[in-house]
Each structure stands twice: as C-alpha cells, then as structure tokens.
Amino acid sequence: MSRPWYLRDWFAVDLETTGLDVDTDRIVTAATARCVRGVPVETRTWLADAGRQDIPLQATKVHGIATRHAHRYGQPVETVARAVATAVVEAANDGLPVVVANAPYDLTLISRELWRANAWRGIKPKSDLLILDPLLLDWALDKTREGRRRLTDLCHHYEVEHDRPHQADADAAAAAAVAYRIVCHYPQLQAMTLAEVHAAQVGWAVERAAARQAYKRRTGDPSAVVGGHWPLIPRQGMAS
Template identity: 70%
Template sequence: MSWWTDEWLAVDLETTGLDPKADRIVSAATAWCERGVPFETRTWLADAGRQEIPVEATKIHGITTRHAHRYGRPTGLVAHAVAGLMSVAADDRAPVVVANAPFDLTMLACELHRTSYRAPEVMRVLDPLLLDWRLDPFREGRRRLEDLCRHYEVEHGGPHRADADAAAAAAVAYRIVGHFPQLQAMTLAEVHEAQVKWAAERAAARQAHKRRTDPAAVVDGHWPLIPRQGVTA
C-alpha cells in the first residue's frame, strides 16, 4: 500500500476568532480516515475560562460562552489531546490533513505554548485548500472547504462543525490525490515539502498584488504553521 491509501488523521478547530495569538479554541475534532472515509472520530468542547466567545463567532459555529463554560474541558487539555493524536500520526508516518493548515496549526501551537506542551515537529501535512489552488489554478469561483466539497462531489455534514469539517477535509484531500497522479507518484515527504514551496509562492503573489495599492502590505508565507509571536495568556 502507498501513503495515500493508508490511514490519515484529519484535524479541525473552531475558535473564538481569527487571531491565533489572542483567540482561543472553542471546539476540536480528529478523525482517523482510510481512503478519505472516517472510521474513528473524536470531538472536544473547550472552555477558555475568562475568554468570552464573541457573538459573531457563535453565529458561525453555534457555541455560546455559557455552553462552553458549563460543558467544556479546559482549552489546554483539549489542545494536548489533539496534539497527542497528531504525535501518533507522526510516529506512524501518517498524513495529518488540515484545511487551511496555517490557521488551525498555528492556533493549536499557541494553545500548546500556553501550557508548555509542544506539538510534534516531524509530521507530514496535507492541506486540501493549498493542493487545490496549486493543481487547478485556473478554475473560477470561491475555494472555501464547502466550495471544494461541491467541486469534488464530497458530502459535507455541516460547515463550521469541527467533526464535519475534519471529515470533509480528508475526503476532499483524498479526491485531490486520486485526481492528480503526480501526487501519487511522490512520497509523502515530497508532497509536504512541495506544499511549503507552493505556500511561499502563493503568498509572494498575493503580496505583490496587494502592494499595488498598499506598498507596505505583507502576506506571511509560512506553512504549515506560522511561528509564534506574542502569544497572550
């Protein structure tokens, strides 16, 4: 069997906002998958203690501060549990599938930093949003995860539910690998390193475009996560 037909681990987070340095995890899910189909899913509701969940975030994922306080586990423990399964995947040389990896993995790394626990450093990531952008660059239309689900004919259990998004990301990634033989011919390590390069190229192109109107615009090209800076408690 090859890496793309072996088991994968998909990960997804829902959060209080879009700033990994200051915002917090609200819910998380992992899904062990085979050929893009989940066979073991775990979910967590997280409570960040003093941090409120903004109304705007609740409108997206449906989780209120009161609900998180009442039923959630401490955010650090949730991050630790997710990272533990990612370590298992790394040890097994299994891909970790994360849609928009720089956001979710940076958010997770910041949460782990608050608890002095480190994420696995040697892991191979598949980011279906990045793969789709690189391998089908001229397709028109939006490219959110739900858009990719429609394009690759993947059923989505509901956007912004961590378990449904994790399952959808794995299914889309599997369809992409199956659709593009050049990925199948590469090792998992080669696919990972290619994505590092593609993300940098994409960021450079976006930065050049933005600087037409804003000469100081900066687009970070780090992938699969952005180095921590100024993480708040």
C-alpha cells in the same frame, strides 16, 4: 508489498475557534478523524472552555457554541489542546498523513495554546509530521480556476457531501475527503512520496503568499504583506 501512502489510513484535524488571530484567539471545539480513502472510521471531538475569555457573538453565529455553554460543559482549553496535539503526534508516529485545511491556522493555534499553558513537555513526534492541506493542494494544482476556495467551495468542486460546515468533526471529514479526491485526480501527487508532497507544499505556500501579496498591492493596499509560512507560523522572534 506495502500500499502506497495515499491508500493507507489518514488522520484529519479541525478546530472551531473564537476568531481568526492565531496569537490571541482560542479553541472552542476540536475534532480528529482517522480516515480510510477519505472516509472517517474513528472520530473524536472536544468542547473547550477558555476560562474568562468569552466567545464573540460573531464566532457563535459561525459554529453555534456560546460562551455559557462552553463554560458549563467544556474542558479546560489547555487540556483540549494537549489531547489534540498528542493525537496528532501519535498519528505522525504511525506514519499517517495529517490532513488540515488551512494548516497554518489550526496547527499554529494549537501550538499557541500549548505555549500559553507551558504544556509542550512530552509532545514531540518521533517521526516527521507530514501534512496534507487541501486548500493549498487545490490552489497549487489548479491555479487558473476562478471563484472562492474555502473548504465548502472545494467540497462543491470535488463533489464531496458536506452538510454541516463549521462543525469540527464534519469539517475534518470533509477536508480528508477533498484531499483524497485531489490526490486521486492528480497522478503527479501519487507519483511522489508523502515527504515530497509535504516539501512541495512548503514551496507552494510561499508562491501563493507572493501571489496574494501582489494582488493586494495592485488592488488598493500598496503596503500589504502576506506571510508564506507553512504549515506553522512561528512566534515573533522565533525561527520557523
């Protein structure tokens, strides 16, 4: 009898970038980690160079990578994006859950890099890409808890050791560990198939966006709009 999906290998992905705009910012570092019960057993990392685009000082303060270092040692950013996307597709084809903290940011940014470089050819999974987003799972299953819910906050709440925040390999491992703790903590997730958990997150993302939008409008921004696309934000004029 095959093991339940949550006891099989998982695959985690994380990026560090030049900023927060998925349409204009670029990959700086990337990591993937194959994990067993939230523990990485095989990790790959990349350093990217976006050519003439500098890394803002504020971003360097977060992840520690400066423009000069990226220019000197990094691979072309489109090469990194294609390598990460190919690894994700291979994981999906193997039937692995793909763990991405704040999936709409990381996955969308990868897709934008591929689109800019016209590098989509051949990168398409034969199986469904099924995502576990620990930030979304935590919100959906524990909505009343107060406090911030960044990855570092979730590590503290779920007692996951994470001593190198904003390092892509460490963040990927931490995201997998937190997601595994969440699944272990909530039997209702274990009772669902992986496809059902993925589908539930699509609905939860819409619900969370509506809650955020309502909060913003109540607290001083009456025209705020918060999108609920998950796990990928479509380009303008494109269907999700």
